[in-house]
Amino acid sequence: MEQPVPEIKTDSGRKCPRCRGFMEFDPKEGKLRCLSCDYIEAVLSGDEEDIVAEEQDFIYAEREGNHDWGVEKKTVRCESCGIEMIYDKADPLEECLYCGSGRIAEIQAEDILAPGGVCVFELDAKQAAERFEKWIRKRWFCRKEVKESVQPKNFKGIFVPCWTFDTHTDTTYDANYGVRYQGSKGAAVTEWDGCCGEYKEFIDDQVVDGSIRHKKEFPDIAGAFRTADNKSYRQEYLAGFAVERYSVDLKTAWESAKELIYKRLRRHVYNKILALYHADEVENLNMTSVYTRIQYKHLLLPVWVVCFSVKGKLYRFTVNGQDGSISGKIPVSVGKIAAVVLGGLAVLGGLCFLLCR
Secondary structure (H helix, E strand, O other), X not given: OEEOOOOOOEOOOOEOOOOOOEEEXXXXXXXXXXXXXXXXXXXXXXXXXXXOOOOEEOOXXXXXXXXXXXXXXXXXXXXXXXXXXXXXXXXXXXXXXXOOOOOXXXXXXXXXXXXXXXXXXXXXXXXXXXXXXXXXXXXXXXXXXXXXXXXXXXXXXXXXXXXXXXXXXXXXXXXXXXXXXXXXXXXXXXXXXXXXXXXXXXXXXXXXXXXHHHHHHOOOOHHHOXXXXXXXXXXXXXXXXXXXXXXXXXHHHHHHXXXXXXXXXXXXXXXXXXXXXXXOEEEEEEEEEEEEEEEEEEEEEEEEEEEEEEOOEEEEEEEEOOOOOEEEOOOEOHHHHHHHHHHHHHHHHHHHHHHHO
16 A cells, blocks of 8 residues: 655745745746645746856865755654655654654754755656556556555655766876787788877766665666756755755765766777777776866755555655656566466467477
C-alpha cells in the first residue's frame, strides 16, 4: 500500500494581502498561491529581475560563504535511515519523509551554507502522480497493489542538494599512438610513435550530488536536472516544500568533481591525439591537470517522492520536478513472473512435441 507522507512544509515568509493566510509556491503558475483564498501573487515585485545564481569563489567559501537562509531553520535527523532535513524553526515533525519512522529528533547542526540558487518545481503533485501512474502501468511485473494505489496527496515535494563547479583546466600529457596500415604480406601492421602536448578546457557546471542517500539509492539523480535553469535563491521558491540538508560538504564535493572532470579531460585528450595524428590507437596516456579559478554553486533540485510499503518492505520512487523522469526499483509480482516462465515452458514444450512427431 502507498505510504502516507508527513505534511512538513517551508513557509514563504509572505502573507496573503487579502486574508493574511499562508502562501505557497504553485508550480503550475510559477507564482505564490494563498492556501485559504487562492489569491495568486508573483514571487518578484515589478522592479525585480529574474536572475540566476551567481558563481561563488571556492577558495574563500568557508570565510565568505553565505549562511543566511532567509528565515530561522532547524535540522532534524531520522535515527532509522540517517537522513537530515532542514525545516522552518516553527514546523512540527512527527515522521521521517523517507522511511516513515517516528524516530526523529532535532539536532545541533553546524552552520551550513545556504543555497545560492533553486531549480523550481515545474510539475505539481497531480502532474507528478499522472506521470508516475503512466510509468508504473507499463511495468507489467510490478505488483498490482502499487499500480492501483497512486494518489497525488501522497507525493511529497522536496528539494535535494547539489553542487556545481566551474574551473579552468590546463593539462600536460604524453602518450604513444599507433597508426595501422596493411603490410607487404597483407597483414595489418601498427606503427607506434610517441607524442606530448598541452590541452586547455573550461569546465562549466560540473554537477555533483550533495546527498549521500540519493547518490547510493538513485545514482546520477543530480545529473538529470537542467541546472542552468535555476533562479537566484529566495525563500519563496521553497514555500510548501521540504529541503534535504547536504551530506556531502563542499570540499568533498570538489574532490568528486575533480574525478569526474579528469575522466572527461582524459577522453578529450585521447580523442585529440587520435585526430591530430590520424591515429587508430592510443596507449600509455599520462596526464597532469591543474585546476584554476574554481567557482561553485550550491543549488536545490526539485523532486517529488512517493513511498509504498509492500509486505513490510519500503519502496521509494522519485519524480523529477522539472521534466517528470522517474527513478526507483519496483516491487515485482512473483505470480506474474511465474506465469510468464510457465507460459514460456509450455510454448517450448509444444514446439518440441511438434518437431519430434
